Amino acid sequence: MRSIVDAYLKVGLVPMIVLALIVGTLIGVFAPAAGLSLGILGSIFVGALKAVAPVLVFVLVLAAVSGHKVGSDVRIKPIFVLYLIGTFSAALVAVGASFLFPTELALANMQAVEQAAPQSLREVLTNLLMNLVANPVKSLAEANYMGILTWAVLIGLALRHVAETTRQVVADLGTAVTSVVKWIIALAPFGILGLVASTVAETGVEALVGYARLLLVLVGSMLFIALVVNPIIVFAMTRKNPYPLVFTCLRESGVTAFFTRSSAANIPVNMNLARKLGLSEDTYSMTIPLGAAINMAGAAITINVLTLAAAHTLGIEVSFGSALLLAIVGSLSACGASGVAGGSLLLIPLACSLFNIPNDIAMQVVAIGFIIGVIQDSAETALNSSTDVLFTAAADPKFAHKG
Incomplete structure (x- = not known):
């Protein structure tokens, strides 16, 4: 059994998901009855995600807040501000793109949700x-993510004043929960096989067209941030042509991150790139790891686009105020995204809760995110990780005054 598991893991998650997409589509088209039967695999996968997501959000936020060191070096503040500006800009672009190119998805049990939709910003x-x-x-039991965030932050702040060993226990708990999420995500190909097979069997291939449109909105938004918004931010900081630095970061950091699909795994690549750019080691040794945790423009795009796709599908009218609130919540949520592949998808229910979208529906959207995740998550990580070096360089006086 161990050898079978090792062989499965050796193949890699991305090839297995691609295979699952192909096989699931073929089964749904040519053997609909079998496709419906395989739907149990998708239900189990979504159920596991539904169970672990609230715990993951609580523990990760708790560990992040309690582990923050009081009096950290102030030199990271300008870069920290750039991280926040970049992430919020991405959220706004995602909201705008979702209104310009609204996408509807194939979801089940929608009737009750439409009745529960909030009617005004005041109600939201x-x-x-x-x-x-x-x-x-x-x-935690009802997956109320706003409540989970509130209590995680409050308890985390209280834990900052306890013994170091206690805070280390919290950090270790965060590591343990992240490992559980990795185990569940490792089984994503089986869940996706069942989801695709049953979806195609029930709704036909047309359902996958909606996924393609959704993917175009996601990747298009990410490209707009990488090639338009980020260069504007860098120019505002350096007053120099930003594109040589932008393309260097995309080429040397973004490409590797695209295939590793992990900002944390790309930290050594980014540290080496920062060294090649001649940046201050005292600065980048702190900001690169920090960016891998909180600089999440790609995650903000994913959270906002998928949440608004769910809202459009359910016929929920999203006002300007509600959209702005979603952008803020999506940005803050993205900063707490798990470092594992697909981690941002598990925060979608939090954003969906703003519009009274039940957890069952939100988790269907999460599952769709995993279906398109072969490209979406790779592009998201490439944007996130390359921007870590980009903003570190833009705010570094040593680099800004070169040439």
Whole structure:
């Protein structure tokens, strides 16, 4: 059994997901009955995601807040600000793209959701405030992500004043939960096989066309950030042509991140690139690891585009105020995205909760995210990781005054 598992892992997640997409589509088209039967695999996969996502969000935010060192070096502040500006800009672009190119998805059990849709920004804000003060145990059980975030932050702040060993236990717990998520995601090909086979059997190949449109909106938004918005931010900082630096970061960091699909795994590549660019080691040794954790423009795009796709599908009217609130929540959520492949997808239910979209529906959207994740997650990681070096260089006086 061990040898079979090792062989499976050796093949890699991306090739297995591609194979699952192809096989699932063929089964759904030519053997619909078998496709419907395989739907149980998709249900199990979505159920596992649904169970672990609330715990993952709580533990990761708790560990991040409690582990923050008071009095950290102030030299990282300008880069930290750039990270936040870049992530929020990406969220705004994602919202704009979603309104310009609205996408509808094939979802089940939509009737009850339409009745529960909020009718105004006031109702959205009221629901948000009530969710913030919900019982923490109930929040975890019912996947109330706003409540989960609130209590994770509050308990994390309290834990900053306890013994170092206690904070280390929290950090280790975060590592353990992340490992569980990795195990679940390792089984994604089987879940995707079942999801695709059953979806095609029920709705036909037309459902996959919606996924293609969704993927185009996602990747198009990411390219716009990488080639238009980020260069503008860099120019504002350096007053120099930003594109040589932008293309260097995309070529030497983005390409490797595209295939590793992990910002954390790409840290050594980024550190080496920062060294080649002649940046201050005292600066990049802190900002590169920090960026791998909180600089998540690609994740912000994923969260916002998929959430609005769910809203469009359910016929929910999204006002300007609601869209702006979603951009803010999506940006903050992205900063807490897990470092594992597909980690940003698990934060979609949090954003969906702003519009009273139930967890069952939100998790269907997460599953769709995994279906298109072969390209989406690779492009997202490439944008996230390459931007870590880009913004570090833009705010580094040693680089800004070169040439």
